[in-house]
Amino acid sequence: MVKYRQISYAIADAIKHSHYKEGERLPSIRELADKHQCSKSTIIQALQELEQRQLIYSVPRSGHYVLKKGFLPTAPPAECYDFATAAPDWNAFPYDEFHQCIRKALDVYQQELFIYGMPNGLPSLIKTMERHLQDHQVFVSPEQIVVTAGVQEALFILMSIPFPNNKQNILVEQPSYHLLIDYLNKYEIPAIGIERTEQGIDLDELERLFREEEIKCFYTMPRFHNPLGTSYSTEEKKAIVKLADQYDVYLVEDDFLVDYDSNSKADPMYSYDMKERVIYLKSFSKILFPGLRVGIAVLPKPLLPAFQQFKLFMNIDSSILSQAALDIYINSGMFNHHRSRIRAPYEERSHALNNGVRLMKAELQGVLLRSPLTSCMHTHVELDRRVNMNTLAQQMKKRKVEIDMLERNYLQGFPRSKIAKLNVSNIPIAHIPEGIQRLIEAIKASLLG
Numbered sequence: 001m002v003k004y005r006q007i008s009y010a011i012a013d014a015i016k017h018s019h020y021k022e023g024e025r026l027p028s029i030r031e032l033a034d035k036h037q038c039s040k041s042t043i044i045q046a047l048q049e050l051e052q053r054q055l056i057y058s059v060p061r062s063g064h065y066v067l068k069k070g071f072l073p074t075a076p077p078a079e080c081y082d083f084a085t086a087a088p089d090w091n092a093f094p095y096d097e098f099h100q101c102i103r104k105a106l107d108v109y110q111q112e113l114f115i116y117g118m119p120n121g122l123p124s125l126i127k128t129m130e131r132h133l134q135d136h137q138v139f140v141s142p143e144q145i146v147v148t149a150g151v152q153e154a155l156f157i158l159m160s161i162p163f164p165n166n167k168q169n170i171l172v173e174q175p176s177y178h179l180l181i182d183y184l185n186k187y188e189i190p191a192i193g194i195e196r197t198e199q200g201i202d203l204d205e206l207e208r209l210f211r212e213e214e215i216k217c218f219y220t221m222p223r224f225h226n227p228l229g230t231s232y233s234t235e236e237k238k239a240i241v242k243l244a245d246q247y248d249v250y251l252v253e254d255d256f257l258v259d260y261d262s263n264s265k266a267d268p269m270y271s272y273d274m275k276e277r278v279i280y281l282k283s284f285s286k287i288l289f290p291g292l293r294v295g296i297a298v299l300p301k302p303l304l305p306a307f308q309q310f311k312l313f314m315n316i317d318s319s320i321l322s323q324a325a326l327d328i329y330i331n332s333g334m335f336n337h338h339r340s341r342i343r344a345p346y347e348e349r350s351h352a353l354n355n356g357v358r359l360m361k362a363e364l365q366g367v368l369l370r371s372p373l374t375s376c377m378h379t380h381v382e383l384d385r386r387v388n389m390n391t392l393a394q395q396m397k398k399r400k401v402e403i404d405m406l407e408r409n410y411l412q413g414f415p416r417s418k419i420a421k422l423n424v425s426n427i428p429i430a431h432i433p434e435g436i437q438r439l440i441e442a443i444k445a446s447l448l449g
Helices: 005-016 028-038 039-051 096-110 121-132 150-160 180-185 204-214 234-246 302-316 320-331 334-363 391-398 429-445
Strands: 056-059 063-066 145-146 169-174 193-194 215-219 250-254 276-282 295-298 368-370 378-383 418-423
Touching: 005 028, 005 039, 028 039, 028 169, 028 302, 039 056, 039 063, 096 320, 121 145, 121 193, 121 295, 145 150, 145 302, 150 180, 150 250, 150 276, 150 295, 150 302, 193 204, 204 215, 204 234, 215 234, 234 250, 276 391, 295 334, 334 378, 334 429, 391 429
Parallel strands: 169 193, 169 215, 215 250, 250 276
Antiparallel strands: 056 063, 145 295, 276 295, 368 378, 378 418
16 A cells, blocks of 8 residues: 555544544644654645545644544544444545545436436446456356345345245344344244354254245355354355255345455355355445445345345335446446455454454353354354343443443344354454453453352
8 A cells, every 4th residue: 555545544543533633733744754754745645635535624824633524423532442333444435536436427327317217226237246246256147136225125125025935934043133133023024043153053953944944045144144253164055055955945145244355265155056045145335334325136036026026116226326336436446456455454453353352261261151263353252141241231331341242133032142242343453452351351340159
């Protein structure tokens, strides 16, 4: 990465974490040049980029100041250790580049913005997605691709429409994505749970459920599961696909963090599907930003008519402007550059998180029951029943630590474990070791006598 951009990201991160507060004057160009050991012209370039991103503004003969803006999130105090926030770091988003793509989309796609009639998505984006998905070993014809308003829209459609196998029950890993769980619980959609742990799922139990329970589809996150952070092995993925074919079950594969996986050999379940059993879902919310509201659903041909009709009733067209901007962003090469750039800091955070969990295992023997050895930027720890959860919440608040307990991640009636999710998407990497140590102290203080 060029030097001026490294500096601009460093200053943006300092603004986010209130090292430079709204309205505060930044150090002079000379001071910044000395600090970053570069030329004044490099600092000027960095400051110009920050101005374009509307993070700072300049006052002639006075200097540069942090802009007071309503959309800037309130940075947590320095002593707050946030392991709960799962949204992507807004400072990592390439505002200026995507802004250019939006402006170009307004010029290039003028006619498309003023017409209805593209329920499957912008045709040029669908062609782009056909090529883009090949990078993830998803080879598909364009007519099987449907652009949705985020993966969440695709999930809710799939949970609601009839499937060609004429079965009713939805099988869901436990725990699982909380908004889907909320939807299933709220509207009493027939759903069955199967436990997933750091060791995966019981394939014998999965086969029994497929055989005996009239399973319409099995919703699964093989890669970087939410909230557990674990991934299935190649052998497990192949076995699940084989069972789905044997018992006439569809698989809904939510691959929402595929862009963060540096393991080129970790193929999706879709790549092992020879009988059109896998529905593949891809999100851009984590790699870009949630407000883009563009998701991709790759559907077996027998399922397309019902899905398309339901989507038409819900949403005539997904945002054409968002689709057009994303199409330009990917084809320009900016997306691949952005993905490569942000992987490194997230991998550093993941490494620090894994080190923290190892420390927890060493200091909480017999209290921390289960946790994966490695994970991505989120993971989980299962606690012993002796841990008093109310006391733990009080002890964490006292120590300025925030984590996510999985109350909303289980189907009604499914046995719950005392599982805490730890996410490092937004916490500064330097805060992770101290935050883990404070969490260890809070857990120790919450043990029942």
